[in-house]
Every structure is written in structure tokens, then in C-alpha cells.
Amino acid sequence: MAMKSPFSHPLLVADMAAIISEDYFEPWHLISEHQQKSELAKQFGATATFVGSMRDFNDDADVSEMLLEHYPEMTKRYLEKLEHDAKQQWPIIDCLIAHRVGHIKPADAIVVIACWSAHRRAALDACNWLIEQLKFNAPFWKKESRPDGNVWVEHNTAG
Amino acid sequence: MSIQVKFFASLREQVGLSDITIEQASTAAEVWDLATDKQQQPDNVLVAINLEYAKLNSSVNDGDEVAFFPPVTGG
Numbered sequence: 001m002a003m004k005s006p007f008s009h010p011l012l013v014a015d016m017a018a019i020i021s022e023d024y025f026e027p028w029h030l031i032s033e034h035q036q037k038s039e040l041a042k043q044f045g046a047t048a049t050f051v052g053s054m055r056d057f058n059d060d061a062d063v064s065e066m067l068l069e070h071y072p073e074m075t076k077r078y079l080e081k082l083e084h085d086a087k088q089q090w091p092i093i094d095c096l097i098a099h100r101v102g103h104i105k106p107a108d109a110i111v112v113i114a115c116w117s118a119h120r121r122a123a124l125d126a127c128n129w130l131i132e133q134l135k136f137n138a139p140f141w142k143k144e145s146r147p148d149g150n151v152w153v154e155h156n157t158a159g
Numbered sequence: 160m161s162i163q164v165k166f167f168a169s170l171r172e173q174v175g176l177s178d179i180t181i182e183q184a185s186t187a188a189e190v191w192d193l194a195t196d197k198q199q200q201p202d203n204v205l206v207a208i209n210l211e212y213a214k215l216n217s218s219v220n221d222g223d224e225v226a227f228f229p230p231v232t233g234g
Contacts, residue, residue, distance in 0.1 A: 052234050069234070071226060074210040076220050099233060111234045131234060139207070140233025141168035152169040153232040 014040050016087070018079035019098040027051045027098075027109040034096045034114065042132065043093055044116040048123035050131045051113075056106035058153070063144045066104045067126040075099075076137050086115070086130055090122040097130065099140065132159075160184075160221045164194040167228035172225075173197060188215040190225045203230050 015125060017034065019025075031049055035041055056063055083095050094116040113130050117123040136158050142153040165178045174195050184190040187206045206213050207226045219225055 011160070060202055070233070071165070071207070071210075071228065072225070077210050079225055135231075135234035137212075137231060138233050139167070139228060139231050141229065142232045152229070155230055156171075156232055156234070 011098075014038055014094040016029070016080075016083040016095040017097070018076060018083060020072070020075055020079070020134045021098060021100055022102040024108060025098060025100070025112075027112045030098055030112055031096065033112045034094075035116065038116070038133045039096055040093050040116075043118060046120040046123040047114060047116050048120070048127035049112070049114045050127055051109055052111040052131070053109050054104050054106050058144060061144075061146045061148075061151075062147055063106065065106075065145040067143040067145075067150075068104055068110070070099075070101050070103045071141065073140050082130055082133050083085075085133075086126045087130070090115075090117065090126040092117045092122050092126045095126070095130070097134070099134075099138075101140070162190060162219055162221070163224045164190055165224065165226040169224065169229050170201070170204065170227055173201075184219055186215065187213060187217050187219060187225055190219055191215070191227060201229065204228070205230065 054066055079097050086092060086095060092115045096114040098112040100110050113127055115123040115126040144151050144153060160183050162181050162184055164173050164181060166176055171177050179194050181193045184193055191200055205228050206215055208217055208219060208223055
């Protein structure tokens with residue numbers, strides 16, 4: 001579990017997790033379960049999380065459902081690369097990324113990112129970086145069910 | 160030579176294909192022309208070769224997988 005660290009102190013790093021799920025997940029349960037199962041939990045001084053959920057509106061239109069398509073082989077690889085790259089930039093001990101695909105209902109969680117580190121800054125900065133990288137580069141596409149038909153979302157919101 | 164070509168999301172619907180195999184091409188742009196019968200290419204099309212982002216003028220080789228897709232909207 002010990003790995004060469006780009007940082008000044010020896011860093012134990014858990015096997016990080018990238019989950020792509022067609023099934024509903026409860027985001028806080030996922031985060032809590034991951035933390036409780038971690039062998040390194042006693043080293044966690046900070047946990048930063050981001051949970052993105054489906055709205056029932058977009059661009060002033062009602063949205064009743066969403067279909068989330070992805071490029072399965074590339075998605076998994078890309079999310080794991082993001083976790084690896086985050087580890088190179090910040091002393092994070094553990095990291096979890098989970099993303100839904102398939103049919104999604106309003107209020108369902110779409111994405112979960114959690115970063116654990118000894119101190120707050122690394123977890124916060126890595127979590128922020130990961131969600132921005134994911135939103136603008138990971139190969140997922142949303143198709144919304146609106147009153148006037150099904151519409152592909154053409155771009156992300158600025159933030 | 161054999162190149163697997165994939166299309167995703169709105170681009171798949173626009174092109175009318177999810178995947179196709181082509182026999183010969185030297186760049187991703189040429190793959191697009193051959194796979195789509197020279198359909199108009201959207202300005203914002205993204206391309207990946209063997210699961211890594213690439214450019215339209217990137218070279219392709221025998222056995223490559225080339226994917227075309229629109230801007231991503233996950234998260």
C-alpha cells in the first residue's frame with residue numbers, strides 16, 4: 001500500500017475507486033461506506049465531497065427524466081486517470097468517484113466525488129479539480145426528457 | 160488494415176451509425192470521411208483514438224479504435 005510520494009512525507013494511499021453504475025445509489029451511504037471500510041480511515045483528517053444531482057428543470061424547460069450515455073471503456077479509464085493525476089498533485093490518501101449512467105430521475109444523484117486527506121486543503125482542492133475535469137472531459141452525455149421531446153444537452157453550465 | 164469506428168450520443172443519431180469497420184485510413188479526419196461518406200462534420204466534434212483524446216489530424220494505425228462524439232455533459 002505504500003507508494004512513492006511526490007510530497008515531502010511518506011504517504012499511504014488506498015486503492016482508489018471509480019464506480020460507474022446503471023443502478024440508483026444513495027450518495028451519502030456510498031461515501032460513508034467507503035470511509036468505514038478504508039484501512040486508512042484513522043489517517044483521514046479531512047473529507048471533501050461533491051454530489052451532483054438531477055434537477056427537474058434545465059434552460060427554463062421541465063425535465064421529467066434523463067438518459068445518461070457514456071463510452072464505457074474510455075469512461076472507466078478516464079476516471080481512473082483523473083484519480084491518479086489528483087494523487088500526483090495533492091497529498092490525498094483516498095478518493096472515490098461514482099457516476100450514474102442509464103435512466104435517471106429528478107433528485108437522483110448523478111455524480112459523487114469524495115477525497116480524503118490528512119489536512120483540509122488537499123481534500124478540498126482535489127475534489128474541486130476532479131469535478132471540473134470530469135464535467136468537461138469525461139465521456140458522458142445527457143439526454144433530457146422534456147414536454148416537447150427528448151433533447152441532448154449540448155454544453156455544461158459554467159459552474 | 161482494419162479500424163473500428165464508433166459514434167456516440169447526438170453524433171450517433173446525426174450520422175446514423177453507432178459503429179462501423181473501415182479498411183484503410185491515415186488520419187482520424189480520413190476515418191470520419193470514409194465512415195460517414197463525407198457527411199458534414201460539426202465544428203465541435205471530439206475524437207478519441209484507443210480511448211485517449213486525439214486530434215482530427217492524428218495518425219491512425221491498423222487495429223485502432225477511433226471514436227467521434229460531441230462535447231461531453233456528464234457530472
